[in-house]
Amino acid sequence: MTATPSPTDRRDRAVIIGAGLAGSLAAVYLARRGYRVDVYERRDDPRLAPAGTAGRSINLGLSARGMRALQEVGLLGDVLKRSVPMRGRVVHSPDGTVSFQPYGVHGHQILHSVLRDELIAVLVDAAEAQPGVRFHFGWRLHGLDRETPSVSVTQLADGVTDEVPADLIVGADGAFSSVRQQLQYGLRANHGQEFLDWGYKELTIPVDVDGRPRVRLEALHVWPGEHGLMVAHPNVDGSLTCTLFMPFEGPHSFATLNGPAAIRDFFRRNFPDAQELMPRLVEEIIEHPTGQMVTVRTSPWRYADRVVLIGDAAHAVYPFYGQGMNSSFEDCLVLDQCLERHRDRGDALAAYETARRPHTDVLADLSTRNFVELRDRVHRPAYALKAGADRLLSRLLPAHWTPLYTMVAHTTTPYAEALARSERQDRLLRAAATGGVLALGTALAYTITRAARATRRSGR
Amino acid sequence: MTATPSPTDRRDRAVIIGAGLAGSLAAVYLARRGYRVDVYERRDDPRLAPAGTAGRSINLGLSARGMRALQEVGLLGDVLKRSVPMRGRVVHSPDGTVSFQPYGVHGHQILHSVLRDELIAVLVDAAEAQPGVRFHFGWRLHGLDRETPSVSVTQLADGVTDEVPADLIVGADGAFSSVRQQLQYGLRANHGQEFLDWGYKELTIPVDVDGRPRVRLEALHVWPGEHGLMVAHPNVDGSLTCTLFMPFEGPHSFATLNGPAAIRDFFRRNFPDAQELMPRLVEEIIEHPTGQMVTVRTSPWRYADRVVLIGDAAHAVYPFYGQGMNSSFEDCLVLDQCLERHRDRGDALAAYETARRPHTDVLADLSTRNFVELRDRVHRPAYALKAGADRLLSRLLPAHWTPLYTMVAHTTTPYAEALARSERQDRLLRAAATGGVLALGTALAYTITRAARATRRSGR
Numbered sequence: 001m002t003a004t005p006s007p008t009d010r011r012d013r014a015v016i017i018g019a020g021l022a023g024s025l026a027a028v029y030l031a032r033r034g035y036r037v038d039v040y041e042r043r044d045d046p047r048l049a050p051a052g053t054a055g056r057s058i059n060l061g062l063s064a065r066g067m068r069a070l071q072e073v074g075l076l077g078d079v080l081k082r083s084v085p086m087r088g089r090v091v092h093s094p095d096g097t098v099s100f101q102p103y104g105v106h107g108h109q110i111l112h113s114v115l116r117d118e119l120i121a122v123l124v125d126a127a128e129a130q131p132g133v134r135f136h137f138g139w140r141l142h143g144l145d146r147e148t149p150s151v152s153v154t155q156l157a158d159g160v161t162d163e164v165p166a167d168l169i170v171g172a173d174g175a176f177s178s179v180r181q182q183l184q185y186g187l188r189a190n191h192g193q194e195f196l197d198w199g200y201k202e203l204t205i206p207v208d209v210d211g212r213p214r215v216r217l218e219a220l221h222v223w224p225g226e227h228g229l230m231v232a233h234p235n236v237d238g239s240l241t242c243t244l245f246m247p248f249e250g251p252h253s254f255a256t257l258n259g260p261a262a263i264r265d266f267f268r269r270n271f272p273d274a275q276e277l278m279p280r281l282v283e284e285i286i287e288h289p290t291g292q293m294v295t296v297r298t299s300p301w302r303y304a305d306r307v308v309l310i311g312d313a314a315h316a317v318y319p320f321y322g323q324g325m326n327s328s329f330e331d332c333l334v335l336d337q338c339l340e341r342h343r344d345r346g347d348a349l350a351a352y353e354t355a356r357r358p359h360t361d362v363l364a365d366l367s368t369r370n371f372v373e374l375r376d377r378v379h380r381p382a383y384a385l386k387a388g389a390d391r392l393l394s395r396l397l398p399a400h401w402t403p404l405y406t407m408v409a410h411t412t413t414p415y416a417e418a419l420a421r422s423e424r425q426d427r428l429l430r431a432a433a434t435g436g437v438l439a440l441g442t443a444l445a446y447t448i449t450r451a452a453r454a455t456r457r458s459g460r
Numbered sequence: 461m462t463a464t465p466s467p468t469d470r471r472d473r474a475v476i477i478g479a480g481l482a483g484s485l486a487a488v489y490l491a492r493r494g495y496r497v498d499v500y501e502r503r504d505d506p507r508l509a510p511a512g513t514a515g516r517s518i519n520l521g522l523s524a525r526g527m528r529a530l531q532e533v534g535l536l537g538d539v540l541k542r543s544v545p546m547r548g549r550v551v552h553s554p555d556g557t558v559s560f561q562p563y564g565v566h567g568h569q570i571l572h573s574v575l576r577d578e579l580i581a582v583l584v585d586a587a588e589a590q591p592g593v594r595f596h597f598g599w600r601l602h603g604l605d606r607e608t609p610s611v612s613v614t615q616l617a618d619g620v621t622d623e624v625p626a627d628l629i630v631g632a633d634g635a636f637s638s639v640r641q642q643l644q645y646g647l648r649a650n651h652g653q654e655f656l657d658w659g660y661k662e663l664t665i666p667v668d669v670d671g672r673p674r675v676r677l678e679a680l681h682v683w684p685g686e687h688g689l690m691v692a693h694p695n696v697d698g699s700l701t702c703t704l705f706m707p708f709e710g711p712h713s714f715a716t717l718n719g720p721a722a723i724r725d726f727f728r729r730n731f732p733d734a735q736e737l738m739p740r741l742v743e744e745i746i747e748h749p750t751g752q753m754v755t756v757r758t759s760p761w762r763y764a765d766r767v768v769l770i771g772d773a774a775h776a777v778y779p780f781y782g783q784g785m786n787s788s789f790e791d792c793l794v795l796d797q798c799l800e801r802h803r804d805r806g807d808a809l810a811a812y813e814t815a816r817r818p819h820t821d822v823l824a825d826l827s828t829r830n831f832v833e834l835r836d837r838v839h840r841p842a843y844a845l846k847a848g849a850d851r852l853l854s855r856l857l858p859a860h861w862t863p864l865y866t867m868v869a870h871t872t873t874p875y876a877e878a879l880a881r882s883e884r885q886d887r888l889l890r891a892a893a894t895g896g897v898l899a900l901g902t903a904l905a906y907t908i909t910r911a912a913r914a915t916r917r918s919g920r
Contacts, residue, residue: 188655188657188708188752188754189655190653190654190655191651191652191653192652192653192654193649193650193651193652194650194652195648195649195650248648
């Protein structure tokens with residue numbers, strides 16, 4: 001496989017670094033816009049990998065934004081065929097009770113659980129079906145000249161190196177993006193990265209001996225433990241992939257899950273009903289790697305008319321709002337809209353960053369807040385009260401009241417606008433609550449005054 | 461010059477990367493603590509450099525924390541001999557008025573202006589006077605093994621490379637520290653860097669034709685312009701070094717100071733009395749580079765018992781609180797205290813980060829706030845009122861009321877404690893103000909009621 005294009009092809013050439021979710025969908029979008037596209041990816045082709053390569057977060061929840069971006073290029077149907085609808089949350093409490101909460105008040109407010117590699121396979125197939133698109137798996141970026149622009153890439157198997165000229169370089173190479181590093185080198189680049197002191201581990205709930213799901217399949221399962229959090233996404237084959245989140249260090253942490261007795265004891269206390277669903281629990285805890293979670297806020301995302309970042313390279317977020325993939329897909333859509341609107345590509349890339357970054361910065365905040373909320377508040381009565389009021393109000397006033405989660409997951413309202421609207425709603429809710437207390441106080445005062453008067457009268 | 465130590469010397473060996481302010485003072489402290497010390501610095505020996513190498517921020521204000529750290533190793537006297545006391549601020553308003561504000565209510569609350577390179581020369585001389593301390597100028601770090609630990613360094617002049625084993629490696633290599641990069645590699649390191657969209661340029665107020673200062677020498681001069689800010693520190697020879705701060709881009713920015721007419725016009729509007737003090741103004745604006753300012757918040761600062769960061773490598777701050785050097789010197793003192801208290805060096809380095817980082821994070825906030833305040837608030841009446849109230853209260857209640865600036869510049873109260881105390885004071889001040897309004901309101905209400913009663917009575 002050579003990386004040199006046909007010299008007769010006069011179309012603009014895009015080089016995408018990274019064939020993950022963002023990079024693969026960007027290939028589809030850019031091809032549709034008339035670019036020749038070469039995608040370089042360090043890992044092997046996921047379509048050739050042995051199934052069930054466990055231990056990485058391979059199961060994701062597709063929601064409205066991601067669906068919208070797939071719909072735009074005609075791929076939503078193909079993806080949904082390979083996914084399991086999740087109609088709500090099944091919450092498994094530490095006391096053993098299990099409850100179902102539908103995602104929204106409307107039937108179409110559902111998420112779709114899909115395997116990461118299957119999704120990428122659909123995207124790569126769709127991109128390769130377009131003329132001039134090629135994927136190069138097993139190649140690593142080792143240099144980028146943002147002025148020319150061009151990249152140097154090395155084939156990992158044999159060390160062969162290639163210099164690839166481009167008109168546009170797209171960095172879709174993840175939270176620790178090398179493209180970003182080269183793009184921002186020597187500029188006044190603002191950059192923040194923040195790791196969570198919690199990690200995660202992938203576990204499996206296989207089908208039962210009869211090949212049937214062990215739990216309700218069409219839902220996201222959540223175990224809000226006292227010292228950890230577990231979620232499970234369903235797979236088409238009836239199994240579920242769990243992700244266990246807990247601190248790396250400390251008295252109740254991955255560090256202390258160091259043997260069968262400790263693991264079983266921890267699960268008995270925190271996730272009592274989960275243990276029997278996971279026959280290989282102990283082995284998986286010991287064998288599977290512990291993943292890290294990082295938030296990245298960075299700028300600039302672009303250099304002149306020739307280098308641009310999408311996905312985690314531009315805005316990595318904690319996974320607790322389920323929006324990592326969805327926001328990456330939305331990047332592709334927004335970038336495409338900007339390329340459509342602006343004749344000059346430099347203007348388009350600038351417009352993309354201006355339009356997009358405020359929203360992904362808000363998503364980073366929301367994802368952090370959601371982690372804190374999931375960790376600390378799920379069991380608190382005030383939270384339940386607020387969540388209940390939210391749900392009630394959205395049923396009564398569907399056009400006027402939409403819970404923040406619903407706006408984030410089930411609409412394409414830009415993140416910052418969703419947050420602003422939610423904050424307005426919260427202020428109203430608080431005012432109403434205060435009003436209620438005041439009304440109660442006034443009523444009490446009136447009653448007491450009447451009683452006092454009555455007493456005075458009777459005392460006369 | 462070879463980097464290999466005598467094999468008979470059994471003392472622990474420290475390698476310091478960077479012979480700036482933090483690295484040079486750290487050499488003194490570590491030598492006193494019994495370490496053999498090798499310091500590698502990319503630049504040339506400042507003691508050999510031609511005087512007056514203009515265009516970099518070479519003039520700094522030494523305040524209480526820095527003085528305390530120099531005092532501890534007996535170097536304060538030497539440094540003060542080479543400095544000019546600054547007893548307060550001379551504020552040059554755009555309308556041409558000039559006023560003097562003493563720094564504190566007490567005579568000893570003064571700052572000392574000193575040339576960066578002269579200060580470093582004092583520190584290097586003092587360090588080299590101790591046995592086993594060597595400075596290697598013109599060497600660059602190109603590798604660091606945090607496990608061994610060791611560094612590889614290259615002599616810039618001839619490309620000679622040396623591998624230097626160490627017991628302790630100190631990263632004193634500035635805001636874009638390579639030591640930090642190696643220390644944190646692959647760890648869950650939190651890192652934030654933020655550039656200001658303002659830059660700075662060094663300018664000169666030379667002595668007059670008779671060799672005398674053109675302005676009051678023993679003060680920090682401040683020009684709070686509408687579209688920029690200028691400060692000037694005095695030098696021993698009677699000249700002053702100015703720093704002009706303004707936006708990089710925009711209608712009133714370095715980008716628009718692109719010729720003699722634009723420069724003279726800008727100064728006439730913003731710093732009317734400054735132009736005549738700077739005969740080479742136009743040439744200097746055009747010739748001198750524009751510096752950048754960055755805030756760095758990062759962690760961890762240390763790796764096991766063998767690598768540690770100090771100074772800008774650990775916490776770069778904007779220069780608007782005049783605490784960059786002072787906090788770096790304080791790092792050396794705090795690190796030394798931790799090495800004194802903890803037998804185990806790993807414990808000492810951990811204690812150093814725990815003790816120090818919360819305070820330098822607060823300093824980063826304060827330095828940002830002070831920039832915003834200097835930029836936006838200096839001319840607002842409410843600010844003047846608050847500053848006046850602060851000064852009055854500290855005169856009346858010296859033991860109970862200390863302005864934040866005074867605590868930061870003239871005491872060694874840790875930064876976060878200074879901030880907390882200032883916030884308590886501000887709450888009291890606000891409460892007192894509210895109380896005043898309430899008292900006034902009550903008095904008015906009483907008066908009105910009496911008047912109304914009088915009216916009713918007279919109406920009967």
